[in-house]
Amino acid sequence: MSGAAGWDRELDLKGEVCPYTFVKTKLALEEMETGQVLRVILDYPESVESVPRSARGEGHRVLGVIQLNDSDWAVLIRKV
Amino acid sequence: MPVNVYIPRSFLPPDRPSVVQVEAGDLAQLLGHLGRRFPPFGAVLRKPNALPAGLVRVWVNAHPIDGAAIATTTLRSGDEVSILPSVAGGAGFDEEQIRRYSRHIILPEVGGKGQQRLLASRVLVLGAGGLGSPVALYLAAAGVGTLGIVDFDSVEVSNLQRQIIHRTSGIGQPKPLSAAAAVADLNPDVRVVPYVLRLASDNALDIIRDYDVVVDASDNFPTRYLANDACVLAGKPLIHGSIYRFDGQATVFLPGAGCYRCLFPSPPPPGSVPSCAEAGVLGVLPGIIGTIQAAETIKVLLGIGETLAGRLLVFDALAMEFREVRLRRNPACPVCGDNPTVRELIDYEGFCGLPSLAGDHAHTRGDGR
Numbered sequence: 001m002s003g004a005a006g007w008d009r010e011l012d013l014k015g016e017v018c019p020y021t022f023v024k025t026k027l028a029l030e031e032m033e034t035g036q037v038l039r040v041i042l043d044y045p046e047s048v049e050s051v052p053r054s055a056r057g058e059g060h061r062v063l064g065v066i067q068l069n070d071s072d073w074a075v076l077i078r079k080v
Numbered sequence: 081m082p083v084n085v086y087i088p089r090s091f092l093p094p095d096r097p098s099v100v101q102v103e104a105g106d107l108a109q110l111l112g113h114l115g116r117r118f119p120p121f122g123a124v125l126r127k128p129n130a131l132p133a134g135l136v137r138v139w140v141n142a143h144p145i146d147g148a149a150i151a152t153t154t155l156r157s158g159d160e161v162s163i164l165p166s167v168a169g170g171a172g173f174d175e176e177q178i179r180r181y182s183r184h185i186i187l188p189e190v191g192g193k194g195q196q197r198l199l200a201s202r203v204l205v206l207g208a209g210g211l212g213s214p215v216a217l218y219l220a221a222a223g224v225g226t227l228g229i230v231d232f233d234s235v236e237v238s239n240l241q242r243q244i245i246h247r248t249s250g251i252g253q254p255k256p257l258s259a260a261a262a263v264a265d266l267n268p269d270v271r272v273v274p275y276v277l278r279l280a281s282d283n284a285l286d287i288i289r290d291y292d293v294v295v296d297a298s299d300n301f302p303t304r305y306l307a308n309d310a311c312v313l314a315g316k317p318l319i320h321g322s323i324y325r326f327d328g329q330a331t332v333f334l335p336g337a338g339c340y341r342c343l344f345p346s347p348p349p350p351g352s353v354p355s356c357a358e359a360g361v362l363g364v365l366p367g368i369i370g371t372i373q374a375a376e377t378i379k380v381l382l383g384i385g386e387t388l389a390g391r392l393l394v395f396d397a398l399a400m401e402f403r404e405v406r407l408r409r410n411p412a413c414p415v416c417g418d419n420p421t422v423r424e425l426i427d428y429e430g431f432c433g434l435p436s437l438a439g440d441h442a443h444t445r446g447d448g449r
Contacts, residue, residue: 023182027173027192058188 007076008032008048014043014072021047022054025077029060037063040075043069048073083159085114087121107138107145107153110161115348123268137164143323177269181223195223197268201381204228204291206307208255208281210366211297211321211373213245218374220263220270224381227263228291230275231255243361261336279303284310288359293377295319297370301347308340309425312416316379321373326362327387328369328395332376332388332405338409339416341391346414365397 011028013021017037022053025040042048055077063076083139086098104110115122124136139144139162145153173181173192176317184190184198196417205212208231216227235258243255250258256274263272272393275287279298288294288310296307296318304322311318311333318333320340333339372393379385391404415422 018185019182020178023178023185026185027178030192054186 006037008036010039010041012041013047014041016042016044016047017044018050022051025051025055025075026058029055029058029077029079034079036079038077038079040077041068042073042075043071048075051075052077081154082157083110085110086160086162087114089166094231102114106153106155106163107140107150110155111138111150111163114163119264119268120271139164140164153370177223180267180269184222190382194382197276198223198378198381199225200252201293201383202226202228202291203377203381204230204288204294205297206230206295206303207297207299208243208245208259209233209239209299210242210323210361211299211370212255212259212295214317214367214370215295215297215321215374216259216263217245217266217375218371219377220267220272222374222378223267223269224378225269226271226291228275228287229256229259230272230277230279231259231286232276233276239435242361242366244367252378263347279306281306281427284425285314288314288316291316293317293319293380295321295373295377297321297373301353304340305347305428306425309415309422311335312339312341313425319373319377319380321366321369323361323369325359326365326397328365328397329392330369330372330376330388330395331392334380334387334389336409336416337389338407339413341415341422342410342413342417343407345410350429365395368395368397 009014009028009032011025013024016024021042021044025038028038028040040051042051048065052065052075055075056062060080061078063078064074066074066076068074082101082103085102087100100114102110104113111125115125138150140153140155141160142162173195178185181195185192185196187194203219203224203226205215205219205227208216208229212229212231216229219227231254234252234254235243235250237248237251239246240248245262246255246258247262250261254274254276256272256276256428260272260274263270277283279287284306294307294311294316296304298304298307308318310316312335315326315335317335318339319330320330320333321330376387379387390407392407394403394405396403408415411418414420
């Protein structure tokens with residue numbers, strides 16, 4: 001999945017580092033309904049690896065990891 | 081100049097009225113005073129930009145005072161100040177809490193919801209000694225929102241070999257107050273309710289009623305049996321721990337699933353059991369057993385994992401060996417059996433004595449501290 005549409009909530013975590021990128025992602029997912037999609041914006045390279053991995057570890061579906069520009073990435077997660 | 085201040089009850093000790101009289105000449109002075117006097121409220125005030133960002137709103141005689149004006153607003157005798165933090169009743173975490181509890185929130189078994197549950201939980205710790213020290217410290221670190229701490233003793237230098245919540249500078253202080261100071265320093269999210277008293281038949285049920293879980297970190301049989309019977313009568317989970325020399329025990333009694341009297345129906349006769357003052361205790365031992373009690377308390381509060389319910393964990397520090405034996409509810413138990421004979425609380429006489437040679441109380445533990 002790519003493009004600007006197709007998510008229910010966006011979380012801008014630019015400037016945030018591990019493990020808080022995942023902690024905040026997890027808290028956002030907890031507040032969402034099953035089946036909804038969260039778009040997380042990250043600029044911390046390690047988090048681009050770890051957030052999708054941890055989200056999968058909790059049973060959620062990672063729909064995509066997209067590079068937005070030189071520094072920013074978007075991770076799309078569907079809550080399971 | 082005395083002014084009347086209204087702040088939400090959740091920031092105050094339970095026995096306080098929600099109106100507080102404070103001497104203050106201006107609002108800034110008043111807020112500083114309240115923050116020091118009521119640590120949970122102080123924690124809110126210390127949040128980044130609490131006042132400019134409107135996380136804390138202030139009214140004087142029903143007129144709203146905005147962030148910048150707070151520093152310049154003077155107060156007169158009889159003024160009414162109302163303070164309402166935006167976090168009151170809110171379900172979210174602030175930035176500091178996200179960081180403080182991040183290692184819990186990350187755990188699938190805890191998460192944000194579990195952490196909120198801990199923050200809303202109330203645990204009563206009976207004894208602020210060797211066992212109660214790690215129990216209170218770990219529960220406070222975990223963010224258990226309310227900790228009741230019961231102890232009648234004051235801190236003595238001989239306690240400090242094992243009672244790690246207390247400090248040399250606290251010698252002479254009542255233990256619940258020394259413990260409360262340590263907890264306030266560790267985690268401002270936790271409210272301590274200190275009970276400087278001996279648990280007795282006429283106060284036990286009243287105190288226990290307010291809590292979700294009771295931790296028996298006591299060092300004597302009168303308290304141990306009182307705590308057990310009160311928890312059975314009140315239907316509260318009891319997290320048991322006891323220590324003696326190099327030996328420790330821990331278990332969990334859940335309502336309806338057996339109790340301490342199923343194991344030992346009545347206290348041993350006076351004189352048959354040594355206290356740790358006479359027998360000694362390895363200082364680290366209560367750290368191990370108390371930490372197990374803290375872990376079991378958190379599991380019971382969160383409803384996760386397999387607790388020690390139905391199992392007595394037996395620890396030997398010299399052999400560094402854990403064993404466990406099965407426990408089951410005794411239908412003939414005097415308090416939780418089918419035909420209970422203990423229907424009200426009993427004040428057993430405190431005693432301490434030397435071990436008998438008969439050896440028939442090899443199971444008894446003397447001093448928990």
